[in-house]
Amino acid sequence: MSVPSTTPRPVAANSVWPQLESLLPQVTKPIQYVGGELGAVVKDWDAATVRWALMYPDAYEVGLPNQGVQILYEVLNELPDVLAERTYAVWPDLEKLMRAHGVPQFTVDAHRPVRDFDLFGVSFATELGYTNLLTAIDLAGVPLLAADRTDADPVIVAGGHAAFNPEPIADFVDAAVLGDGEEAVLEITAIVREWKAEGCPGGRDELLLRLARTESVYVPRFYDVDYLPDGRIQRVVPNRADVPFRVHKRTTMDLDAWPYPKKPLVPLAETVHERYAVEIFRGCTRGCRFCQAGMITRPVRERSITTVGQMVQQGLEFSGFHEVGLLSLSSADHSEIGDMCSGLAEQYQGTNVSLSLPSTRVDAFNIDLAQELSRNGRRTGLTFAPEGGSERIRKVINKMVSKDDLIRTVVTAYTNGWRQVKLYFMCGLPTETDEDVLEIAAMAHEVIKAGRAATGSKDIRCTVSIGGFVPKPHTPFQWASMERPEVIDHRLKLLKQAINADRSLGRAIGYRYHDGEPSLIEGLLSRGDRRVGAVIRRVWENGGRFDGWSEHFSYQRWVDAATEVLPAFGVDLDWYTTREREELEVLPWDHLDSGLDKDWLWQDWQDSLSEYEQDDCRWTPCFDCGVCPAMDTEIQIGPTGRKLLPLTPVNGLKLPAGAQQ
Amino acid sequence: MRRAGVPVAFSQGFTPHPKISYASAAPTGVASEAEYLEVGLREPVDPAALRAALDAALSPGLDVLDVVVASGGGLADRIEASHWRIELPEVDPAVLAAAVATFTAADEVMVERMTKQGRRTFDARGAVITIDVSGPPVTPSVAPAVPCAILELVVRQVTPSVRPDDVLSGLRVVAGLEPPVAPKVIRLAQGTLTAQGAIVDPLDADRDGATIGGR
Numbered sequence: 117m118s119v120p121s122t123t124p125r126p127v128a129a130n131s132v133w134p135q136l137e138s139l140l141p142q143v144t145k146p147i148q149y150v151g152g153e154l155g156a157v158v159k160d161w162d163a164a165t166v167r168w169a170l171m172y173p174d175a176y177e178v179g180l181p182n183q184g185v186q187i188l189y190e191v192l193n194e195l196p197d198v199l200a201e202r203t204y205a206v207w208p209d210l211e212k213l214m215r216a217h218g219v220p221q222f223t224v225d226a227h228r229p230v231r232d233f234d235l236f237g238v239s240f241a242t243e244l245g246y247t248n249l250l251t252a253i254d255l256a257g258v259p260l261l262a263a264d265r266t267d268a269d270p271v272i273v274a275g276g277h278a279a280f281n282p283e284p285i286a287d288f289v290d291a292a293v294l295g296d297g298e299e300a301v302l303e304i305t306a307i308v309r310e311w312k313a314e315g316c317p318g319g320r321d322e323l324l325l326r327l328a329r330t331e332s333v334y335v336p337r338f339y340d341v342d343y344l345p346d347g348r349i350q351r352v353v354p355n356r357a358d359v360p361f362r363v364h365k366r367t368t369m370d371l372d373a374w375p376y377p378k379k380p381l382v383p384l385a386e387t388v389h390e391r392y393a394v395e396i397f398r399g400c401t402r403g404c405r406f407c408q409a410g411m412i413t414r415p416v417r418e419r420s421i422t423t424v425g426q427m428v429q430q431g432l433e434f435s436g437f438h439e440v441g442l443l444s445l446s447s448a449d450h451s452e453i454g455d456m457c458s459g460l461a462e463q464y465q466g467t468n469v470s471l472s473l474p475s476t477r478v479d480a481f482n483i484d485l486a487q488e489l490s491r492n493g494r495r496t497g498l499t500f501a502p503e504g505g506s507e508r509i510r511k512v513i514n515k516m517v518s519k520d521d522l523i524r525t526v527v528t529a530y531t532n533g534w535r536q537v538k539l540y541f542m543c544g545l546p547t548e549t550d551e552d553v554l555e556i557a558a559m560a561h562e563v564i565k566a567g568r569a570a571t572g573s574k575d576i577r578c579t580v581s582i583g584g585f586v587p588k589p590h591t592p593f594q595w596a597s598m599e600r601p602e603v604i605d606h607r608l609k610l611l612k613q614a615i616n617a618d619r620s621l622g623r624a625i626g627y628r629y630h631d632g633e634p635s636l637i638e639g640l641l642s643r644g645d646r647r648v649g650a651v652i653r654r655v656w657e658n659g660g661r662f663d664g665w666s667e668h669f670s671y672q673r674w675v676d677a678a679t680e681v682l683p684a685f686g687v688d689l690d691w692y693t694t695r696e697r698e699e700l701e702v703l704p705w706d707h708l709d710s711g712l713d714k715d716w717l718w719q720d721w722q723d724s725l726s727e728y729e730q731d732d733c734r735w736t737p738c739f740d741c742g743v744c745p746a747m748d749t750e751i752q753i754g755p756t757g758r759k760l761l762p763l764t765p766v767n768g769l770k771l772p773a774g775a776q777q
Numbered sequence: 778m779r780r781a782g783v784p785v786a787f788s789q790g791f792t793p794h795p796k797i798s799y800a801s802a803a804p805t806g807v808a809s810e811a812e813y814l815e816v817g818l819r820e821p822v823d824p825a826a827l828r829a830a831l832d833a834a835l836s837p838g839l840d841v842l843d844v845v846v847a848s849g850g851g852l853a854d855r856i857e858a859s860h861w862r863i864e865l866p867e868v869d870p871a872v873l874a875a876a877v878a879t880f881t882a883a884d885e886v887m888v889e890r891m892t893k894q895g896r897r898t899f900d901a902r903g904a905v906i907t908i909d910v911s912g913p914p915v916t917p918s919v920a921p922a923v924p925c926a927i928l929e930l931v932v933r934q935v936t937p938s939v940r941p942d943d944v945l946s947g948l949r950v951v952a953g954l955e956p957p958v959a960p961k962v963i964r965l966a967q968g969t970l971t972a973q974g975a976i977v978d979p980l981d982a983d984r985d986g987a988t989i990g991g992r
């Protein structure tokens with residue numbers, strides 16, 4: 117029996133709200149736990165046959181805007197007999213109180229215990245959410261190890277980019293989905309619905325088996341990993357009949373048929389992004405060799421200009437947002453980006469609606485685009501990512517942009533009124549030397565000099581932002597060794613000195629960087645195998661939480677856990693990170709099929725070492741990366757030649773239907 | 778505002794801001810039945826239609842009760858005092874009454890709170906106009922078996938503002954009152970203060986004008 121509460125919303129029968137409410141005044145930012153956002157859906161529990169709890173394993177402020185979760189949430193809730201609710205990582209202050217008062221991990225929509233759901237889907241954009249996954253499972257009252265779970269526990273499904281190598285969390289999740297989720301969640305839902313309708317024959321094991329047989333849901337427990345005496349993997353093989361040798365990624369084709377999110381969530385609390393984001397395409401074939409996202413989301417599938425226009429109109433009207441983000445891996449590459457930006461800018465002229473492109477390639481940017489983006493007066497930040505400091509290293513990573521291009525583009529931005537641009541680079545790339553990194557300073561100096569000359573003003577700045585390179589599965593760099601943190605930190609120090617060597621220029625250049633240490637741990641997690649699960653667990657037991665936050669991340673905790681746990685397996689932290697792999701080594705994710713042909717990846721790795729550049733298959737012939745034939749997909753790009761449909765401007769107050777005046 | 782299609786006026790300048798100002802907003806985690814805000818518009822709109830549109834655009838539980846045309850003078854100047862009700866579950870009303878008596882008898886009760894400017898010490902007694910222990914509420918929000926003391930509080934708007942939690946700190950300072958469960962605070966009214974200590978709806982002044990206009 118639940119206690120009556122002062123909340124104005126109806127309290128669901130299994131809600132933990134009455135117990136939770138009295139804890140909220142004692143924690144920071146309690147509003148993140150109350151739900152009630154515009155766009156949130158609360159359905160009748162008993163009327164649903166399949167129930168999903170969806171999680172972004174980070175704080176609400178980061179997790180709420182996540183597109184992946186919002187899309188799946190909406191797709192699932194559109195089905196009449198399906199219910200989907202959301203949960204996020206709770207901060208340690210609330211975690212402590214929840215443990216003390218026996219309040220389980222809950223959803224924000226109707227505050228129901230996560231353990232009550234049939235499925236618990238967790239979206240991993242980054243590996244740094246793994247410890248938060250363990251917190252959530254444990255707080256939910258679900259056994260940490262998949263092997264210990266019973267029919268009373270939800271099936272835990274991992275998705276998102278990090279799920280392309282779920283081996284480090286293989287002990288903790290029941291299943292993983294590679295690739296696009298729209299159709300995958302529907303297929304999983306259908307399997308669960310049918311199994312429940314039949315009276316749950318065979319229990320949890322049978323359900324997992326049915327999922328595995330689809331060949332697109334990976335169920336780790338049905339695969340055995342054998343190791344060689346030296347610690348490398350000998351082979352990964354199914355241990356059950358009917359379970360496929362390889363599990364394939366999902367690709368949602370025809371994005372116009374999936375125009376989500378239609379009803380974006382509008383938070384009451386502050387979050388990292390408050391904007392209506394539309395993916396204008398998926399996939400990227402630029403072929404940057406470090407970029408896992410580009411490799412695993414092939415081929416390119418554009419959303420048409422007309423669908424984008426319609427989504428923007430409806431999304432803004434529904435949400436009241438005044439910023440539109442045109443998302444993709446390289447937004448300026450859309451075949452109709454010019455018309456799209458000018459059309460949208462025109463439609464929203466004088467309305468304070470602003471446009472932003474999160475990822476702008478240096479070479480595709482041009483004056484028109486810059487002007488369209490600034491048309492409504494507000495200039496959102498501009499970031500360019502040359503990634504490598506020297507021409508040579510840019511050939512290694514296949515980031516085909518010349519220094520002249522970069523300077524020309526940035527000067528264009530300055531002459532169009534931008535006072536500040538951000539340049540993004542990586543440190544620790546394969547074959548990198550101190551000199552490659554020091555060229556970043558020279559480039560930044562030239563940018564400022566050219567900018568000053570072009571604008572006649574000293575009031576221009578650039579920020580150089582450096583991230584650590586992390587080799588990722590399913591990329592040509594999956595075999596590469598990582599550089600040691602000391603080497604990275606030394607290079608970053610040299611770079612700082614070089615930037616400030618000229619005082620006048622140095623003052624106009626901001627410098628932001630990540631230390632080498634967190635990258636090394638990301639490297640452990642991204643290319644780890646099942647043995648790394650024990651490290652994650654140890655770190656979590658020792659208090660590891662929110663590893664994506666520098667104020668919570670502890671390098672020492674990870675090193676200590678690795679030192680305690682890994683020697684028993686005959687390996688260590690270096691073995692996973694700074695060791696270069698050989699061509700024939702069985703990689704932990706070889707049985708997970710991203711469509712990329714391993715031979716092609718190896719060839720691209722060799723091409724990288726010989727500084728050979730690979731073109732883009734959108735504009736040059738197919739170079740046989742393997743994806744399209746393996747996945748039965750094709751490039752879907754425009755131009756469609758269509759224009760944005762003219763909008764009838766909506767003026768005046770929007771009254772609810774039947775409003776009394 | 779945007780969802781309701783309100784023609785909000787914007788400030789001039791490089792980053793224009795919508796002209797919306799809140800008068801003495803309730804602190805986080807505190808319920809309220811009486812919040813006020815002022816909005817500058819680009820063009821006149823019908824107040825009743827504006828109320829309906831805003832109310833429809835907001836989440837359930839955030840209700841817009843009334844909209845009037847400002848007849849001059851800032852809203853902030855009309856917020857002189859605030860009426861709070863504090864429910865203290867598991868506190869014996871007699872104990873609370875004794876604590877209140879000690880508090881009232883004092884000339885000054887210094888309390889501490891973290892503000893944006895850092896830790897500050899200030900008097901929580903001076904601003905308190907009335908502080909009464911009342912009987913059980915008409916609609917108790919906790920199960921009747923649990924004893925519950927209720928505090929009715931009228932506090933003058935001062936700087937730094939004295940909030941309900943400051944008065945509770947004051948009760949702890951003077952009488953060692955430590956509520957075992959987090960108190961539930963709700964603002965019932967705020968507005969101008971009459972000589973008798975009653976709170977008058979700050980929109981009343983504008984409402985008179987609106988009546989003449991034939992609303």
Ligand code: B12
Nearest residue numbers: 178182183184237239275276277296297408409444445664
């Ligand atoms: C917007 C964005 C951000 C935003 C917002 C993040 C957020 N709350 O969502 C901010 C700025 C905060 C951000 C931060 C970071 N980001 Co970011 N970000 C993006 C960006 C541009 C778009 C992401 C997006 O919305 N994609 C669209 C959605 C629909 O795709 P999706 O989430 O993958 O979901 C689909 C599938 O994966 C699947 N799916 C997802 N979850 C689940 C769950 C289940 C159960 C199932 C079945 C399926 C499923 O279904 C979805 C629909 O098909 C991408 C680039 C890109 N275009 O993808 C980079 C990107 C994801 N970010 C990246 C990185 C590195 C980061 C940071 C780590 C950067 C840093 N060093 O701080 C942080 C991490 C933040 C965090 N703690 O999570 C990388 C990931 C690298 C990788 N995996 O190789 C990307 C790919 C950019 C890149 N090219 O490097 N990011």
Ligand code: SF4
Nearest residue numbers: 733738739741743744
């Ligand atoms: S298979 Fe060919 S066309 Fe398809 S993504 Fe790979 S290179 Fe491009």
